[in-house]
Amino acid sequence: MKQEKTVSPILENNRIGQSSLASCDLDECFDETHDREEETLGSMADAVYTLLKGVGEDPEREGLLLTPERVAKSLRFLTKGYRQDPEQLLRKAVFTESYDEMVLVKDIDIYSMCEHHMLPFFGKAHVAYIPDGKIVGLSKIPRVVEVFxxxxxxxxxxxxxIRDAIQNVLNPRGVAVVIEATHMCMVMRGVEKQNSVTTTSAMSGEFMNNQSTRSEFLRLIGNR
Incomplete structure (x- = not known):
């Protein structure tokens, strides 16, 4: 006998409707109609309902009744970068300026999700560039980090x-990015190494070709 598909009560009761859409911010609704957003949230909530059953839970008990909706809305927020254009964001605040020394924004908080296990990783990003006639509004650097x-x-x-977006828009003499992060897929599962920190770097221009410039950047981000 063919098994009947289980439908989430979230969809049946239309709990994800106009009230949810009214509460979403502009980033969540960017370039999407309300109907499309409602459909997306509903599909995601239904998937979460199925996952709850898969782990052995009862999605209809009191504490979990609204969990599918909450998780769907949370994931839409945590992945809102897909609905934003980082280079367009940078271009909104580019200014002509003769300043030609390093610009560094360090200790930018980052929160992201590993694509392999969909578990969080979090830490700090340090971003520097050397202008070549153009600078960008300082707040746009952490915003670009956030989008990605x-x-x-x-x-x-x-x-x-992050490096490539800044390089493409400003065409500076060089860009440097260092990220230090803790990955929950290594902390709470797998190898379970609670104190491990992963460091990555990406350089271009003078940061890649000039050892003294690279050393200055690394020294500055090391001074906490």
Missing amino acids: ARRLQVQERLTQQ
Whole structure:
């Protein structure tokens, strides 16, 4: 006998509707219609309902009744970077300026999700560039970090994407990015090494070719 598909009560009761959409921020609703957002959240909630059953839980008990909806909305927030354009964000605040020394924004908090296990990794990003006639508003650097971090990622690619976006928009004399992060897929499962920290770097221009410039950057981010 063909097994009947279980449908989440979240979908049956239309709990993810206009109230959920009204509470979403502009980033979550970027470039999507309300109908599309409702459909996406509903599909995700239904998948979470199935996962809860798969781990042996009862999705209809009191404590879990709204969990599918909460998880769906949480994941939409944690992956909102897919609905943002980092280079367009940078271009909104590019200014002509003769300053030609290093610009460094360090200790930028990052929170991302490993694409292999969908578990969090978190830490600090340090981003520097050397202008060549153009600078960018300082707040745009952590915003670009945030856009790329709010996607399913590997730390290596995340580091390179931040570098490349700044290089493409500003065409500076060099860009340097270092990320230090703790990965929960190594802490709470797998090898279970609670004190491990992963460091990645991506350089271009003078940071790659000039040892003194590279050393200055590494010295500055080491001064906490």
